Amino acid sequence: MKYVSTRGEAPVLEFSDVLLQGLARDGGLYIPETWPQFDAATIASFAGKSYQDVAFAVIRPFIGDAISEDDLKVMIADAYAGFRHPAVTPLVQTGSNTFILELFHGPTLAFKDVAMQLLGRMMDHVLAERGMRATIVGATSGDTGGAAIEAFRGRDRTDIFILFPDGRVSSVQRRQMTTPSEANVHALALTGNFDDCQAIVKGMFNHFAFRDRVGLSGVNSINWARILAQIVYYFVAGAALGAPHRKISFTVPTGNFGDIFAGYAAMKMGLPIEKLVVATNVNDILARTLETGRYEKRGVTPTISPSMDIQVSSNFERLLAEVCGRDGEAVRRMMNQLGQSGSFAIDAGPLGEMRAVFGAGRCNEDQTAATIADMWSEAGYLLDPHTAIGVHVAREHDDGSAPMVVLGTAHPAKFPDAVEKASGIRPELPENLKEMMSAEERQQVLAADQRVVEQFIEDHARAVTAGV
Ligand SMILES: Cc1ncc(COP(=O)(O)O)c(C=O)c1O
Numbered sequence: 001m002k003y004v005s006t007r008g009e010a011p012v013l014e015f016s017d018v019l020l021q022g023l024a025r026d027g028g029l030y031i032p033e034t035w036p037q038f039d040a041a042t043i044a045s046f047a048g049k050s051y052q053d054v055a056f057a058v059i060r061p062f063i064g065d066a067i068s069e070d071d072l073k074v075m076i077a078d079a080y081a082g083f084r085h086p087a088v089t090p091l092v093q094t095g096s097n098t099f100i101l102e103l104f105h106g107p108t109l110a111f112k113d114v115a116m117q118l119l120g121r122m123m124d125h126v127l128a129e130r131g132m133r134a135t136i137v138g139a140t141s142g143d144t145g146g147a148a149i150e151a152f153r154g155r156d157r158t159d160i161f162i163l164f165p166d167g168r169v170s171s172v173q174r175r176q177m178t179t180p181s182e183a184n185v186h187a188l189a190l191t192g193n194f195d196d197c198q199a200i201v202k203g204m205f206n207h208f209a210f211r212d213r214v215g216l217s218g219v220n221s222i223n224w225a226r227i228l229a230q231i232v233y234y235f236v237a238g239a240a241l242g243a244p245h246r247k248i249s250f251t252v253p254t255g256n257f258g259d260i261f262a263g264y265a266a267m268k269m270g271l272p273i274e275k276l277v278v279a280t281n282v283n284d285i286l287a288r289t290l291e292t293g294r295y296e297k298r299g300v301t302p303t304i305s306p307s308m309d310i311q312v313s314s315n316f317e318r319l320l321a322e323v324c325g326r327d328g329e330a331v332r333r334m335m336n337q338l339g340q341s342g343s344f345a346i347d348a349g350p351l352g353e354m355r356a357v358f359g360a361g362r363c364n365e366d367q368t369a370a371t372i373a374d375m376w377s378e379a380g381y382l383l384d385p386h387t388a389i390g391v392h393v394a395r396e397h398d399d400g401s402a403p404m405v406v407l408g409t410a411h412p413a414k415f416p417d418a419v420e421k422a423s424g425i426r427p428e429l430p431e432n433l434k435e436m437m438s439a440e441e442r443q444q445v446l447a448a449d450q451r452v453v454e455q456f457i458e459d460h461a462r463a464v465t466a467g468v
């Protein structure tokens, strides 16, 4: 399998290089040259299989010879051995036609663990084979950071630097990043919002001298391997609910558009999907774009669903490339307009293609709290604020024509204050995470300035002195 950049100007790469590179050198994101196809019999066979077996079947065609079949099986087994549920991502029925796909049974209680636990093992494997070290950077609005640190803490071949917006993540999310004591972990609290953090990460990838000197790798969903691991659970849920013999709809709490793009990839591979519904909080750039055809940045409003307080959704570029027929020049034009004027328009053809697959809706703060409250009182099910946004928007889009699956992206205990305020119930952290709430914290507060962050990394990354 080969990978091409959404902007069409970066070298075509194999899986292991895509895994280590993160962002393409033309500023674009890597996508597979073609989509592997699963026929109806294969999809039907997933219904009786373990999560691990489906993961192997889905991931295998994307990685070519980069990792042997035996090694991949071991990595998948190890990655999910620590999940607190034997099904890894169980499906819970909450209404006659509605389901929640619980993606939060990993070590940091967020859906990010599903991909990150595998990504950490894959990167280690490829780095060891090449005798290399890497400096990992990531931007987080709360969940990616904790999941990435958990996956890479103490690993000898990597140092990890996570940039998060100071004061804009929940205390559980912050502590997941600031309490690990391993020397290779660096939690950087930046005086800005998530979009500032993400822009600095992309800026560092586009600063080639720095990128090459420190051996930069990325763990945000700009890294294709993150999306790849997330495709698996769409097939698992779809097959459990009767695919390929019937279509399924998915509503996805969305910020950086990675999780829902994984659903789009599953559809491209043959999973019959009725609708993919984007659910946003009041930071609703994606819902507005699908409504108006204009992608237009506005300021970020802090909410009780902080992980979705995002305006620049990286993976939307992957969708643009798809609906523009992989026309790199068209993607470059739109991205340049975004950089220069903060907005761009999508042509009628590509927009129509998007609308045929995607629906969208938004949920404000009161609606989020009300959804948490009524799901608790009516179904005895405690939602976190992000999943609540999915449930609210799914209710608006569920016409009964297909089972509606809402992706449960975080455990309510990650956001105890918001959940308690809405429902009167204070969700408890699992026993093994409680200790963290009184452990010593270690973080570096830095200005949201690329040069300042680069200097900090140069001073602390082992790859600089030990060689990449
Ligand atoms: C809990 C939670 N829900 C939803 C999202 C949005 O996912 P995505 O950025 O893949 O769209 C995030 C962050 O990414 C998250 O942490």
Ligand SMILES: N[C@@H](CCOP(=O)(O)O)C(=O)O
Residues within 6 Å of the ligand: 139, 140, 141, 142, 143, 144, 145, 219, 220, 221, 222, 255, 256, 258, 307, 308, 314
């Ligand atoms: N919501 C995310 C933002 C980063 O998204 P990613 O999927 O690109 O890593 C977070 O919680 O950090």
